[in-house]
Amino acid sequence: MTPFVFNTTPSIRFGAGLLDRLDEVAAATLGPRVMVVTDAGIVRCGMAARACAALERAGVATAVFAEVMADPTEALVLAAEAATRSFGATGVLGLGGGSSLDVAKLCAALATGGSDLRASYGVGNLRGGRLPLVLVPTTAGTGSEATPISIVTTGGQEKSGVVSPVLLPDIAVLDPDLTLGLPAPVTAATGIDAMVHAIEAYCSASPNNNPVSRALALEALRLMGAALETAVHEPANIQARSDMLLGSLLAGQAFANSPVAAVHALAYPIGGMFKVPHGLSNALVLPHVIRFNAATHPEAYARIAPILFEGMDSLAPDAAFVFADALAALSHRCGLPQRLRDVGIGQDALAAMAADAMKQTRLLVNNPRALTLDDALGIYQAAW
Template sequence: MDPFIFNTSRSIRFGVGLVAQLGEIVKAEVGDRIMVVTDPGMIATGLVDQALKALEAAGVAVELFSDVEADPPESIVLAAADQARESKVDGILGFGGGSSLDVAKLVALLARSGESLKDVYGVGNAKGPRLPLILVPTTAGTGSEVTPISIVTTGTNEKMGVVSPVILPDIALLDPALTYGLPPHITAATGIDAMVHAIEAYASASANNNPVSRMLATQALALMGPSVLQAVQNGSDKEARGNMLLGSMLAGQAFANSPVAAVHALAYPLGGHFHIPHGLSNALVLPHVLRFNIVTSHEPYAELAPFAFPELARLEGQERAAAFCDRLAELAVECGLQPNLRAMNVPEDMLPKLASDAMNQTRLLVNNPRPVEEADALAIYQAAF
């Protein structure tokens, strides 16, 4: 067995209604003053109020930063870090979707370490130390609560990642009740996103692809495959919501250690240029990247298929892998997601630019089971068009 490293959050707490204990947890683990990092949409749902009341009841003073945007730009990260420093908080609590959690990670780092944002981009460049960090996801998709990764939009449409075990949180608190009111389209996009994490982690060409990540990926797909459509169609289905939140976390643990690849590399330019939500961007290119990959590397996808879709167990080898690609495409449509790039108003003459930009995602492309050249990326975008 090849050597590998597996890192994850120090403590993972899962349970319906757990948000009510947030104040006690913060008081015991962090201190008397915390910054809550979230976004205006979360404020509007009333869910943040639940967290604030729990914190207030425990005597924890709160500094609120609620200006996080989707695909957060550098300016948001820097503004939040400045506020955290000026407020002299004891720690950071990220509450919301992947963007809020990603910003919270970097705020915890920058507010304590004195490092500059531009110097921590890349793999292993963030050294710390950081402030104590608790992350509370309200979507079942990114798995950010257990990943050492934060994605920031730089410039107009480029994205950069900070990857370091330093930004793994101290506590990931998962309360399925926080996801019960998630709208169907967000449930669908984030759910497919989580499935992509599991699929790419399992098939990753990374030297750190390991037995623990592969096990977590299969368990994640076994939970999410039968549950995502149910959660979309019946948002109050508590079992489906719990399966999706736990599955998303397991997939996050998997890809945090066995990194994702070309699906994400081709999804990022769609978000950068057209502000297509990340989960939907992944869903749009997923089956087409996998069809490209199975030409030379069908085995991991054939192995995964029955975990997500048990009916595919009757097939074998290349046929099963191809059916897996088809079934993933069908699932996205069944969940109500747009079927192609045309439906997202992506102009056909932009496809070469997207392919060129995707080639900049070398951190991800190196993990793909089949090498991707610019011409290949263009052909995949054309297939997705």
Template structure:
């Protein structure tokens, strides 16, 4: 049996309404001076209010940092870290999508350890310790609540990451009630994002691709594929919302240990340069990257995609010829994005064709992701994929 290491969040609480019980779940862990990290969209919806009231009623002092933006910048991270240090922070809570959770992870690390961010970029460079950390997702997509990765935008465009088991939170709270207010477009894009996590984890070339990640990826795709349309078109369906949230977390556990690859590498320049949301960025290049990988029989990715097909789309049969099943799987993923109302092509989100060459060059900087791709990908390949997706 191939050796592997599997890390995940120490405790996961999954229950509608669980976020309002945070003092019971984590009060002794977080301490008396809590930094609460979120964004202004969450504040406008007042999703944070029941949680803040519960924490304050328990006697904690809570400082809210709500300046997190999509694709959070290094400046935002530094502001949040300084806020944590200035209040003598004893614990960090994040409520929101991947951006708020990514900022919270690094704030807990930097404020807890005193480390310099420039020394922790990359894989395994963080030393710790970190402050106690609780993550509460409001989207079913990033899986950030169970991953050891944080992505920050540097110098306006470059996506730079920190990967370390230290970034895994102490507790993740999956409260499906918090996802009921998500607009349909966000539900669709984040749901596709979670599906990408499962697909790339299952087919990853990483040496730590392991049986646990593959099992989780399969169950994630089953939950996501069978519930994403209901969640988009019947948004008050709490059962579908809960299954999407669980599917997202399972996919997060999978790719946290069997890392993602070229879909994400090519998605990052789309988000970094054109501020397209991460889930949609993934959706825009997904089918073309999978076609590129599957075209080379030697890497075996077409077999992996064929294995996943019946789990994502229950009407497909595993008895079909693998090549045909792989092709159907890729086409069905592309059709699903359109059915959910997402833009289908790069030009549909106002990306000009003359930007594709720079995007290809930028994608090649994502070496920590590209090494996991089943098929080696060059800058010329990246450009060809962007052109096909344009």
């Protein structure tokens, strides 16, 4: 066994109703003044008020930064940092989807004054410590509550990542009740996003691909394979919602240590240039990337195929390609668009997208098969 490193969130709390028990779960960690980082939708549905009320029962003063939007920009991150400093926060609570959690992570780190955002992009460049940090996901997809990664939109369209163990929160609070109101398209897209995390973590060419990450990825796929369609079509099914939320966490733990690859690299330009939600961006290219990789590296995909799709034959010569087709069919059954043209992307944009994807060297190095510019363009053409 080769040496490896595995880091994860030190404390994970899972259970229905935990949002209303933040006074018990999180107040002591966050301190007397807490900035809640979230979005306007979470405020409108009352979740932010519930979080504040729970903390205030423990004598904690709260403020809410609710300006987070999908694909957060540098300006938005810096605005959240400024609000946190102005409030004199002793801790940060991230509440919402992946964008809110990513902003909360950076806010907690930057507010201490020890780091500069633009100098922090890349792996291991974030300096200094952070404020105490608790993350509460309201979608079952990004796994951000268990990853040392925050993604920021830079230069208008391009996405850059800050990767550092400093960004792992002190506590992840998983309350499946918070996901009950997710619309079917969001449930489907975020669910397939989580599946991508597990698939790419298991098949990653990273030298830190390790037994712990692979075991977590397999359990994540087992849970989500049985639950995703139920969660999409029966939105009030709490068991399916719980399995999806736990599966998303496990997938996040897996890819936090065995990093993702070309699916994400090719998804980023779709989101950055055309504002397509991240989970849907992944779903649009997923089967095409797997077919590309399976031409030279089919074994890992064949092994995981029956975990996600019961009854699939992992020993069949074309198992990896059948797996790719099954993922495309799953996406279709969940009601997601199937082609790049279906989300308004013109064929004339594919070359620029391919060039942008090739800038994601942090991710492409983990792909099982080396990817050239022509390969990236070919995958986009197949997806178009």
